[in-house]
Amino acid sequence: MLDKLKQKLPPIKWDKNKNTILMGIAATVISGAIIFSLWRSSQGYTALFGSQEHIPIAQVVEVLGGESIPYRVNPDNGQILVSESQLGKARMTLAAKGITAVLPVGYELMDKEAMLGSSQFMQNVRYKRSLEGELAQSVMALDAVEYARVHLGMTEASSFAISNKPDSSASVILRLKYGHRLTEEQVGAIVQLVSGSLPGMKAANVRVINQNGDLLSEAYQTGNNGLSMVKTGPELAHKLQMAAEKNIANLLNSIVGLNNYRISVATQVDLSHIEETSERYGTDPHTIDENVSQESGNDDSATGIPGTLSNEPAAQADTGPPAAAVISRNQSQRKFAYDRDIRHVRHPSYKLEKMTVAIVLNKSAPAVEQWTTQQLDELKQLAEDAAGIDLKRGDSLTMNMIAFTEQAEYQEPILPWWQEPSILRWAEMIGIGLLTLLFLWFGIRPLVQRLTREEKFPVEAVAASDQRTAQEEKEAEPQLGEFDTEATDEKVLAKALPKSPFQEEENLPSPSSGLETKINHMQMLAYSETDRVAEVIKQWINSNERSNTESNEQTS
Template sequence: MNELQTVPTTAAPGWRQRLDGLMSGLGKAAPAAGAGLRGALPLLGLAAVVTALVLMLLWRDQAGYKPVFGHQERVPTADVLSVLDAEHIPYRLHPDSGQVLVAESQLGKARMLLAAKGVVAKLPAGLELMDRNDPLGVSQFVQDIRFRRGLEGELAQSMMALDAVESARVHLSIARSSSFVLNDGQKSSASVVVTLKPGRSLSHEQIAAAINLVAGSVANLEPSRVSLVDQQGSLLSSRVDLSEGFDGTAQGNEAQKRVQDEVRRNVHELLAPVLGEQNYRLSVTAEVNNDRVQETREQYGDAPKVTNEATREEQDRERIALGIPGSLSNRPAAALASAAASASQVGPDDTAGNGNSNVARKNASTRQYAYDRSITQVRKSRGRLERLSVAVLLNTAAAPGGAKTWSPEDVAKVERLLNDGLGMDKTRGDKLTVSSLAFPGAPAVEPWYQQRDTLVDVGGWAAGAVAALLGYLLIARPLLRMGQHALGMGPAKARADRRNADDRRTDPGQGPEITPLQPLGSSGGSPAPVGVGGPSAEAPALGHAPATGRSSPVMPLLENYELPPPGSPVDVLVDHLKVLAAKEPERVAEVVKQWVQKKNGRSE
């Protein structure tokens, strides 16, 4: 039997023995501390609640502070702090940016006071730099630099007037004017850096406006020599083409999107009221030419036309025969007869009008011919529509008259309607296709318990609940019990202490005899009924050692196990031992030891 008594103590590992000894020592040394801790638990809970409230208020107070000025605004911080101190307005300094923060409720008041005191954000200096009274001897170089800085400040202020721009900086490189004309002379240029507001961006029109604003403010500055950069390092000026003006609708794919959106809107207005939005599908493809073309045409007519005509006629009458006298001049009578015959052939009008048969005539005519010529100059802008393809698919369920499908006549009507409504041009190569197919029906709505989202949500909540329950059963509850036993705060221990105190008051010389199988409150006979006798209905008390000094004390059990009455069959005791071995394996040895001692008459 001695071997059976020592088996449980020798079988336990060394670390478990040390742990049990430490726990028993703590349980003996800290009953008073445990009682004090139980009394202080409400105070500890109240302190935890107050601490949480204070932290919440501090966090809310910290979140309610807003900066007086923006991060990019240049403000003398010393002047701001002096004004806030004088007005007794609480403030804080941001640890990273150094901005002055005030409570959100006093933000407007602080800004009004700072503005009244003259403490405002300093904008980039403009042309007011030229208002300074410079002493004599200031060079022209200093004046030029000051003018350039003032112009840069004015342009920066103009840039900041844009809604999406928070701050801007402008750098100008102005070419010097010269009296000489140089082919490769220097040209002016400009660079602009803008800081955009969070979540904002500049459209193509705004980029072109900013570039033209800078180019128009500097003499001989071309828009192509202006660079616009944002705070991310993106070259915004490369997104627009200002070589021949700006057309926002022709930049990039804007023209194509505009045409396609217009066609979709027209088809929607035609078909949606009749068929419904879900009974047709539409696909639009537009080919847009973004090339800028300038043409000059010169055309001539088919036949020439007289543009200028001049006619000249000369007549010389009564011409005297002159010449050198000789044989020809002294002709015979035959020559005179021939002359008379020729004179007789002249008409009466000539004879009467001229009065002389000796007349000399000379005619000259000049005409100038030219062809008809027409000169035509054509400038084609970007974004020209070259070809349009439209495909429309109709739902057979929406056929007119409740028919099962669309008839060819109905499809042809819809096609003619769209052809005229969209302005399709066959010479341009436009195509329009109208077909009918059966659309799939709307999917049946699954019950809420079959929906994937519901299953995921419920599964997540269920997993969280299971994890919380396992955490309580496997971690929190054992730790709580270990802490209670370490501090002597176990319920069985407390009841046993109260019972021992009552027994010592009634019979100081002898304590009650309690066996491991005997429920608390029974005196060795039958167990007390449940619910009668106060403590007897509670968990069994195993915390008292037998009267003999040879046996080790039995540690109280953590569970309220109902022990079998004395004299129970062996199978009942074995079942109870199995339960104890599963719940409290480290105490089974002590229970078996108590039973063996009682069996051999060693128990008092």
């Protein structure tokens, strides 16, 4: 096979430019190999860590270099790139060396010795930065928080009882982990954590923002010192629906089995804010105040100085019966009051007006297909109790059995063979090889052939030219006459002198050849050796002028 291919391919003939051609081919091949290797080496590199992770780059580079793990630095964002095959090894090595994400600096700043002559302002700044770092570390302890920063706006304490200085405030910037979100309770916990860490800071002055610029604390705070804000209607309705569906699902999972039922809950919520004050009185009155005064007597009241004999009545002569003296006084006052009960009631900010529940059971399920109507009614009663159905409120629950449509099992899509990664990898390599062969065949090969092509004259034209030249020389010999000696001397001198590259005219016709022969030879010479065309034309012109001069001398 190889021999046949060699026979079909024309042999390459090298001329004096052989070294230059070989050097050009070698340079082209080496350049292509370097470009291909650089292109291949740029593939398969991935980021060692995310762009948002605070990793000490200097320590990472030092460890990777010490462990001989190849890496690159992305010039756009400064990320460390490693080969995909070395990614796991690189991360395990960094973890073993204790290189982790840089956390905000806390009270460690206070451990550093203060510079001599530092002002009180610098001390306050260091304290503020350390406090911000400690709060950030505390917030980052949450599972959903990847990184946090805290900014404190603290006002200095004043010795005056009345001050117009603004209250202290704080801002918390969070970067959440992918796929995580904070609930309202978690946002409130962060607000209370920050406000409780600084004396005198109010929860209403704390703002929490995520990496997307969303103000998370807005849904939590109100003007009432950070009390929980009323949820919006759709959020509250969705929460009630999810709670009812969860209760019913927990009941049905163990009875009819998973995926053998469907639940739909619809709610109507009244978001009116109601506060009422009521005063109630008891049925029986009670005595709250009673005054009774009663006095009766005669004139034999004691007079004089207390404790002396003058208080004793004097002996009187028996003059007859005394006159009767009567003194009587009676006073009574009684107050009654009823029991009173005053109540101030603040109702929740929402009221569930109505709930409608629809449940569909799979009739073809083995656990349900043999059920009776009584069993279905019993299950319906259990579902009503689980969902909290109140008939007085207008709630309703409907349960039916319907055969479900069989759902096809999910199957991973089968990729065609030409889309498999291994096939694509081999196709890429084969394509690169074919492009290289095409470049060598249609690019390098024609260039080499053009540089190494030798001048090829038609055999017939050369033979005819030689015959014509010999005949012309024979015809010119009798006419030379007295110039034979000089012509012979010139031929001898020409043979004795060294020939120049442009004087080697073995393949060129003589100056006396026909015009058509000269044109054919000039075309071949211009195609193969362009640098000799001008010299040959010059020689032919000089030869023609010399022959014209000789003919003129003979004529004269």
